[in-house]
Amino acid sequence: MSDTTQEPMIAADGRPLKQSLARALRRQKLRALALIAPLLLFVMVTFIIPILSMLFRSVENQIVSNTLPHTVVALQEWDSAQSELPDEEVFRHLYFDLFKAAEAKEHSRLGTRLNYEKTGLSSVFRTTGRRLDDMGEVFQDPLEDINENFKNGAFWYEMLSGEGGEELLESRRTLWARLTGDSMAGDIGFVPSSQMADMLPWTTRAYTDFAIWTVVEEEDVVAEEDPWEAVYAGLAYDLQSEETRANIASYGGPGAEALKDAVANFDKLPKVDFKAAFAEAKEDWVTTDLWATVQVFSADYTPGYFLNAVDLELTPEGVQAKPENQQIYMQLFMRTLWMALVITGSCIVLGYPVAWLLANLPMRTANTLMILVLLPFWTSLLVRTSAWKVLLQQQGVINDILVWLGFVDDANRLILMNNATGTIIAMTHILLPFMILPLYSVMKTIPPSYLRAAKSLGATNWTAFWRVYFPQSVPGIGAGSILVFILAIGYYITPEIVGGTDGIFISNRIAYHISSSLNWGLAAALGSILLVVVLVLYWAYDKIVGIDNVKLGG
Amino acid sequence: MKLISKLMKPIAAATAIASLSGAALADDHMASNMTIVSWGGAYQDSQIKAYAEPYMEMNPGVSVTWDESSAEAVAKLRAMNEAGNITWDLVDVVAADALRLCDEGLAMEVDHDELLAAAPDGTPASDDFGDLIVSDCFIPQIVYSTTVGYRTDLVPEGTAAPSDICALFDLETYPGKRSLEKRPINTMEWALLCDGVAKEDVYDVLATEEGQERALAKLDTIRDEVIWWSAGADTPQLLADGEVFMGSTYNGRLFSAIVEQDQPIGMLWDAQVFDLDGWIIPADLPEERLARVKDFVKFATDTQRLADQAKYISYGPARESSAPLVGKHAELGIDMAPHMPTDPNNAKNTFLYNYEFWADYRDDIDAKFQAWLAQ
Amino acid sequence: MSVLNPSVPKPDLYRFTMPVVAVLGAIFGFITGNIFGSPAIGLVLGAIIGAALAAGLDRITGMDRWKKIWGTAAVFAIAGLIAGGVGGLVGGTVVGVSMGWFTTWISSGKYRASVPSYYTAGQVLWHNTFLFICAFVFFFLIAPLFPVAWLSFNAEDFFTFTPEMLAFKAEGYSLKHYADFLGSDEWMVPLKNSLIIAPIATIISVSLGTLAAIGLSQSHVPGRQAIMAILISPMIVPLIISATGMFFFYAPLGNWLQANLGLNQAFVGYVKVILAHAVLGIPFVIITVTATLVGFDRSLTRAAANMGADPVTTFFRIQMPLILPGVISGGLFAFITSFDEVVVVLFVGSARQQTLPWQMFTGLREQISPTILAAATILVTISILLLTTVELLRRRSERLRGMSPG
Structure with missing residues (x-):
């Protein structure tokens, strides 16, 4: 026996007891986790991930750099504080970027995006998109006059295809993929020749873009299609360089004859001036404001939506407050919090006595009365809200009764809805059961003998209640409040119907931006802020009361 | 009664077979079900009566599912497009929404003369609709005010x-x-x-x-x-x-x-x-469904059909050639022309x-x- | 609170009953007088009538209390009818019932029946005021349902009380909205969809939720707070955000199911809505079941294990019956969440899965029609019947088990 005191205690299976206990504990933990795992996985996959990806839109802004990849890079050098416009190179990149975007019909989407930041850009992009073909035809027509071959799709294919251009092809493919969101993968039956890529860089690049689009999206054969106007514009620009013209003179590959014709008749081609062309398409292009906006929002991630959500804006001069006549969100956040608080408060005031009554009545009566609490719960939210509309409006039931009884003059009927009052009354009614049920279940656990004991020790009714009963019911109030508050803060259908203008919540604006204005970035930013507010409250609640104490009847 | 039902049975069977074969024929190149999105309520009813029911009578194998989501159409179409799962075939939207859907590349651009029927006198559709074609994606239906x-x-x-x-x-x-x-x-x-x-x-x-x-x-x-x-x-x-x-x-x-x-x-x-209110066809529809929708739209926007819709609801047909054909209210029997927003007295x-x-x-x-x- | 004071003495007629009833009479009199423009006269008359009524009813002995009440009501109703037509009849009945009930309640001393006999007058007054406050709150909860039921019989297609309705004329009423609801696919299909989606979503959230709640209630769960926050999150995120976020997840999921498992589109549509609603119901199940488990005596499961029961048997025979109330109430919440949900289904569902709330929502937006009120009335009636049946069954089983009713 004396030996065993030195050795560790042994469990039934011969292992040391400490080890065995640790193992049992581990097994218990694992079993608990195994029970939780399916649901956790379910909620993670079907809820958390979708929500996070939605909220991520609040900072996402790749659309600018995806749609105008080269323009954005070229624009980096430009200083918006100067009153000068960006130089021709930026406009040239803009032309080729925008041409691709217009083919993929992504340009007007960018217009919509930038229109959130600067009014009028939507139509700038839409109108310009229709003019891009014309801007290239200016070069296409004379080139085709110079040499018939330029009309021929097969000729272009023969001239520009070759070897060694795989790298160029893949980089163009990547840009397409970013623009369209598709993979754009697949064999396109065309590889640009590296020789031409060196000699006629803009032409080859434009043609490669054309080839990828033609094959992958339109499912045609490259050689059989006539190239885009942008390819002609590219050639016209390439020919501007004297060096290129010299190179063509010594070039002998496919299409050499046509190219030499073009060089020979170079003076028949109009001068390449993209800036002028854009100015003609829409004069907004030659304003520094537009370019400043593009530059500010060219980053892949932007704080712009969040700034908008708190009535600030991102401008070339930095973060500024929005003009006063456009400030709305801070006010709405404050109002939402305030009204949710008022609704929670009135739910406590109305719910507490009822819960007390239910908890202290005989089971039989309490259950019957409980039906009255649950009944509105079973009635559709929409119906209850409409019912409140019928009750509260100026020609509604309540006003009618008051007028009939002579308490209110027919000409001065009370305004009970289409304002904050209406929202508060209707939402208090809708959320009251969420207060009563948790309160009831907590009060049910408070033994009535405590109160009697306090009284028999000489406490007055009030003291007994306030010092003995009330503190024990606080978890119920907490549980009910957090439920009501959280639910209230996210409501939007009821405020929409009875809230008028000063009874609406931030959720109404979120819904508006999701379904009407399509400004999902802003909606996500507003939603994220709301979510953070709720999480902070939730965290505070958990610290103070503990979430385990939330009960919903039962 | 029994006798009648006995007699009816083979007839019903024959009809069923006929409609099945009709469906089979249609299946070759056109889908047999369409999901059409509209506003619900009286407006959707007028579309069902004026367009969908006559069309289904002509094409017995075709069925139409109505989705009352036009109010959320722009948001839902955008989401569908991003998710790559477009379940709608034809969407009724107001012109402003059509413009936005077109801007976002969510609606298909159409050639109005190729897609739509000409007026009875041979005027091409683009002239018959005239200025009401406010966007390349938009197929006008009615003028409301x-x-x-x-x-x-x-x-x-x-x-x-x-x-x-x-x-x-x-x-x-x-x-x-x-x-x-x-x-x-x-x-x-x-x-x-x-x-x-x-x-x-x-x-x-x-x-x-x-x-x-x-x-x-x-x-x-x-x-x-x-x-x-x-x-x-x-x-x-x-x-x-x-x-x-x-x-x-x-x-x-x-x-x-x-x-x-x-x-x-x-x-x-x-x-x-x-x-204006009208149709848009979502971008990137599969071929069979697109073929069916095109067939339906051609029928539903012809001169007579647009005029028929005015029997059920007081919105003006978008075609110039439909105006003289506007008749009487389907139930009340009153002349509908004076209630059209486009009636000269009202306009x-x-x-x-x-x-x-x-x-x-x-x-x-x-x-x-x-x-x-x-x- | 059982009856503490079974035999209460009758209060003094002249010093208590008559003045108290006179006060109520004065209030009614004031209101009635106000209608005719002379509240002061009404006040005095009301007080006199109140006192007289108290005295009169007190004299009549050997009559059942409810007979007295209905008798009073009848007198007032007739008076009202003569003075103010149909409106007066209704008003008179209300006043009559209240007066009759109040008088008999006061004069018989019943107002003290549920408080200990040592209570002072002030305490009794407070106790009864408290009961009236509670009655008011119950009224507040139920009141909006009355116009709903009433307007559902409207002969017109608006949510408006027409003069014919207020005058109780037959032509102001009709059952056409009920016929619309019961007789058209437009409503019956959504009802069917709701009845498919809500129960299945509830079963999923209840089964997964209960398991997880049991797991969470064990000691030593690592990261408990974080897990809890995640599981409750569907309740916290504003619905419109959830709706769009979920749409992006469910659309590709639907594609995948259709393409890889060869499921048909309609079925996949249901799956999507059911999953979405199941997630929304989970927080309610988690909250209620964990709350029940907090008070659960662990030694019971240990005892069962000791006696040789395997964990599954222990769960179903010991734990489950004890936490069943929590599970059921969580299930109810989950069911209602799905049955009354309109925002998410609007995005995630497609036309074939149109649910009842969706149909109501379109109805409200596109053409306000009392059909949705008829739908609501039918649903409320069904739920009253359901809740009452459950309660009656519960009482019956209690009786059978020989337990005293609470």
């Missing part, structure tokens, strides 16, 4: 019933609540018109900061008396309750309340704002909604408008 209705029994004694739009802003002559739509579109234009801006200058003025403030200042004069609506059914209900004296809504809603429901309501045609003073303007200024003016509302 936003206009104002009022309670005839609440007009102050000794005063003539309101006849022009500015009665909205005239609280002295016509006291009482008004209901206006909770968005700047239409509301701002009316405010400027009644503040003395000439009709042709309205959008130029509204494009400026001062013009927007001017419109809001005009609205300030009635803001305490305004109930703002957001659903089309609101104003008729508010008028029926006597909750408002006058309010703006779509002309078809007023027709229904006045003529079909017999409510004490009158309506103005002055400065009615014309707007003496109309206002055209400027789609391009609102596509640009919508976000900006809406922010100001909402901030003004929240003050």
